[in-house]
Amino acid sequence: MHPSPSPAQTDSTEDLLAELNHPPAEPMTRAEWLLVGISIALGLVLLASLAWWVQRG
Amino acid sequence: MNKSNLLSDDFFALALGVFIVLVAVPTTVSPGVQLWGWASSIQEWVSPTQAIKTVDAKSGVSTGASLLGTLGFLLGALALIDVIRGHSAVKNLPRHVTVLLLGYGCFLLGHHGILATTDAKKLKTFGLSWSMGLTGEAGYLLALLAGLLLGNLLPGFGRWLRKSASTELFIKTAIVLVGVSLASKTLGQAGRAGELIARGLAAIAEAYLLYWAMVYLLARLVFKFPREWAAPLASGISICGVSAAMATGSAIRARPGVPVIVSSLVVVFSTIELLALPWFAKWLLPDDPMVAAAWMGLAVKTDGAATAAGAVTEALYQPGAGSLMLAATTLIKVFIDLFIGVWCFVLALVWQFAFPQERTIRPDGTVEKVRWTELFSRMPLFLVGFFLAFGGLLALGLSNPEMADGIKKVEGQTEAFRKPLFALAFLAIGLATDFRKLWSPGLGKLVLVYLVALFGFILWIALAISWLFFHGVPAVAPAVGG
Numbered sequence: 001m002h003p004s005p006s007p008a009q010t011d012s013t014e015d016l017l018a019e020l021n022h023p024p025a026e027p028m029t030r031a032e033w034l035l036v037g038i039s040i041a042l043g044l045v046l047l048a049s050l051a052w053w054v055q056r057g
Numbered sequence: 058m059n060k061s062n063l064l065s066d067d068f069f070a071l072a073l074g075v076f077i078v079l080v081a082v083p084t085t086v087s088p089g090v091q092l093w094g095w096a097s098s099i100q101e102w103v104s105p106t107q108a109i110k111t112v113d114a115k116s117g118v119s120t121g122a123s124l125l126g127t128l129g130f131l132l133g134a135l136a137l138i139d140v141i142r143g144h145s146a147v148k149n150l151p152r153h154v155t156v157l158l159l160g161y162g163c164f165l166l167g168h169h170g171i172l173a174t175t176d177a178k179k180l181k182t183f184g185l186s187w188s189m190g191l192t193g194e195a196g197y198l199l200a201l202l203a204g205l206l207l208g209n210l211l212p213g214f215g216r217w218l219r220k221s222a223s224t225e226l227f228i229k230t231a232i233v234l235v236g237v238s239l240a241s242k243t244l245g246q247a248g249r250a251g252e253l254i255a256r257g258l259a260a261i262a263e264a265y266l267l268y269w270a271m272v273y274l275l276a277r278l279v280f281k282f283p284r285e286w287a288a289p290l291a292s293g294i295s296i297c298g299v300s301a302a303m304a305t306g307s308a309i310r311a312r313p314g315v316p317v318i319v320s321s322l323v324v325v326f327s328t329i330e331l332l333a334l335p336w337f338a339k340w341l342l343p344d345d346p347m348v349a350a351a352w353m354g355l356a357v358k359t360d361g362a363a364t365a366a367g368a369v370t371e372a373l374y375q376p377g378a379g380s381l382m383l384a385a386t387t388l389i390k391v392f393i394d395l396f397i398g399v400w401c402f403v404l405a406l407v408w409q410f411a412f413p414q415e416r417t418i419r420p421d422g423t424v425e426k427v428r429w430t431e432l433f434s435r436m437p438l439f440l441v442g443f444f445l446a447f448g449g450l451l452a453l454g455l456s457n458p459e460m461a462d463g464i465k466k467v468e469g470q471t472e473a474f475r476k477p478l479f480a481l482a483f484l485a486i487g488l489a490t491d492f493r494k495l496w497s498p499g500l501g502k503l504v505l506v507y508l509v510a511l512f513g514f515i516l517w518i519a520l521a522i523s524w525l526f527f528h529g530v531p532a533v534a535p536a537v538g539g
Contacts, residue, residue: 016314020502026283031411036270043266050259051525 066225069138071442073226074233078446081237081470085453085463091116093470097127099477101193103170103183112473127473128157131481135221152221156481159218163203164480167196175375193476194372197365200480201331204487215488222485225300227478228361229439232387234475235364236446239384241468244454244461256385256526257392260355263522264393265400268295272510280506284412285309288404289316290503294510297394298323298359308401309408321491322503326511327362328490334516335369346374347527348520350382354389355519361482363390368479376532385527391443 080092094113097120102108109120118126135153139146167173172195174180174188189195204222208215269291276287288309293302299320306316334357338349353366367386376382454464 016312016318017500017503020282020286023281023283023286025281028277029411031407032273032277032284035407036274039266039270043262043270046262046266047259047522050256050262054256054526 064142065438066223067229067438069141070226070229070233070439073134074230074439074442075445077230077234077471077474078237078442078467081467084466084470085450085460088463088466091466091470093473094118095123095126096130096470096473097123098469098473099165099168099193099196101168101170101173101179101183103185108165108168112470127477128161131157131474131477138226149221152218156218156221156484159203160200160222160481160484161477163200163484164193164196164477167199167480168193190375192372192375194368196480197368197372197483200483201328201365201487204484205328205490206487208488208490209492212491219485219488222481222488224359224361224482224485224489227482227485228364231475231478231482232360232364232391233439233442233446234471234478235384235387236443236448237450237468237471238475239381239388240447240450240454241464242379242381242384243451244464256351256530257388259522259526260351260389260392261396263355263518264296265396267518268515269400271295271514272506275510275513276506279509280502282506285311285315286319289319290506292400293319293323294358294507294515296358296397296400297363297390298327300360300394301397301400304397304401305404308405318500318503322500322507323358324486324489325492326507327357327359328486330357330511331362331366331369331486335366335373338370339373345524345528346370346376346380346382346532347385347530348523349374350385350532351389351523351527352520354386354393355523356516359486360390360394361486365479365483365486374532379533382532387443391440394440 083090083092091113094116095118096112097109098112100107100110109124111118111123132153136146139149170183170185170188172189173193175190175192180188272294273287273291276282276290289302289306289311292305302316302319302323338352342349349370350367353370354363357363357366364387367383371380371382450464454461
């Protein structure tokens with residue numbers, strides 16, 4: 001269940017796509033910034049470590 | 058595990074794949090016993106009598122009986138799945154027969170000398186002056202083409218067939234069997250398995266940690282998508298298509314229509330990638346087959362299209378017997394899949410604590426909490442089969458080197474099913490690809506995000522990482538220690 005949609009927003013494909021073309025304003029929250037920030041940082045560290053390990057071997 | 062998991066394509070792929078492997082396994086202890094020895098092995102041909110041989114030349118089974126038996130086994134499996142699911146096996150029989158005949162027929166046709174032959178000596182034997190040299194895997198392309206034509210030009214017939222042609226079932230069963238092939242090829246090549254696995258780990262870092270975050274940022278910041286759309290879209294584009302989009306949608310409690318729309322787009326784009334990327338890779342990286350193979354695993358979404366792209370790429374490079382190209386593509390895809398459960402659990406936790414208004418509220422008014430069991434319930438089951446087949450046979454071969462020959466024969470038996478299952482998956486991918494979806498009103502914005510993400514960074518980061526980890530790795534390693 002997703003409690004946020006207004007009565008006009010049903011689950012039909014047409015309505016969902018129409019909603020997507022006029023999305024409600026939903027700025028990025030701190031939690032989202034944290035998620036993508038940690039994700040990218042961790043990804044880069046992991047990649048660099050693996051690349052170093054593979055090149056060394 | 059709930060009932061829907063037990064009746065899913067994922068579960069049946071695990072069961073069917075493991076069954077095929079288990080029946081073949083006695084060969085490891087008694088190489089003369091090949092229980093699938095009667096099954097059909099398709100050969101290159103110019104005269105139809107050359108097209109079909111039995112897996113075990115000494116089986117004494119006629120080619121006609123072998124072909125009927127192989128198709129009959131697959132038909133029986135599909136009918137049994139119908140019965141277990143409570144569907145009418147009799148009603149679905151014509152559908153199953155048509156799908157099997159189309160898929161197997163395309164696979165057979167793809168082995169014609171004009172399309173498949175790569176060997177000059179064989180060309181001479183066949184009395185041919187030239188060939189397209191695509192190997193027998195040209196059959197996959199024919200199956201894809203047949204599916205695309207039927208699905209898009211005869212949509213009614215295509216829809217009728219799609220009730221039988223499950224990409225998920227065919228490709229996931231085939232992936233379990235790729236585990237056998239990978240184990241067999243790895244045995245005797247000391248260190249290759251560990252090396253491939255370590256390189257495959259890079260795929261996880263890329264798909265989950267980098268791609269997901271970048272696509273999410275693109276969707277949220279540039280295209281102003283709400284969270285409910287951005288998360289399934291990021292998973293669909295960056296991880297492994299349909300299953301990731303659906304699992305993410307469910308983890309963040311999105312409305313069911315959202316991941317369904319994202320998934321339909323992923324299927325169309327994956328097919329476009331499958332049609333173009335292997336040739337582009339061959340043109341761009343003529344001397345780096347393993348980079349190309351890894352690139353397919355990292356860049357092409359959906360299990361079916363990625364593994365299929367790996368098979369086409371291997372056919373284009375023709376690295377020879379013992380090639381690890383398809384194994385590398387599959388392994389990377391499998392590694393990416395393996396973490397769907399973990400990633401969805403992370404997303405479910407973030408959504409539960411950061412966006413409490415989007416929690417699922419039960420009818421009694423209580424709030425549904427994220428459970429640890431979600432970690433396992435979202436784990437694709439067929440991966441268990443892949444690792445059982447790969448790990449089990451590898452361990453058996455490493456601890457009993459005298460069994461290496463038997464394990465090769467196990468591979469030979471399972472290949473009789475893996476390859477036709479691939480062809481069936483190509484057919485199913487084609488049938489499921491509705492190019493008209495790209496022109497659906499309102500879909501433009503989603504298509505645009507997909508195009509920008511795919512051509513803007515996904516393809517190129519995947520290429521860079523494939524190069525970094527697979528450049529110079531030979532597609533066929535010299536055997537070490539016999």
